[in-house]
Amino acid sequence: MSGTPKIPEAEADVLAVLFDSEEATARQVREVLAKKRPMAHGTVVTLLRRLEDRGLVKRRKADHGKAFVYRPAKAHARTFGPVATSLMQRAFGGRPAALVASLFETRPPSSDEIDELEALVDRLRKDAKRS
Numbered sequence: 001m002s003g004t005p006k007i008p009e010a011e012a013d014v015l016a017v018l019f020d021s022e023e024a025t026a027r028q029v030r031e032v033l034a035k036k037r038p039m040a041h042g043t044v045v046t047l048l049r050r051l052e053d054r055g056l057v058k059r060r061k062a063d064h065g066k067a068f069v070y071r072p073a074k075a076h077a078r079t080f081g082p083v084a085t086s087l088m089q090r091a092f093g094g095r096p097a098a099l100v101a102s103l104f105e106t107r108p109p110s111s112d113e114i115d116e117l118e119a120l121v122d123r124l125r126k127d128a129k130r131s
Helices: 009-021 026-033 041-053 076-092 096-106 111-130
Strands: 057-061 068-072
Touching (some): 009 026, 009 068, 026 041, 026 068, 041 057, 041 068, 076 096
Antiparallel strands (some): 057 068
């Protein structure tokens, strides 16, 4: 699928932190990532700069000090949707249900996730009836 943005794993990890926290400084991103993927402060700043150059994050001056505050420039689905679609096409024959099933074969969903999935299915059914 040409045109699908390739998001390297380290950049995807930084974006995930920003999506979870809505906005964060480089230091805050580094602290959250320290548990999963320890990085030097300069590395986090470089990744944020790359993401900003690609239009995936925006920054503003922090209220205090010299730091910048970063936030996602696009909605989660617009950022990662093309990546998920590409994976679904290549690995699952374009079948979304097969992709979801494979996710839950590797890690069963929690009770809360099942509730979220049921709400999603209900919404999709309502949308399909309107169409």
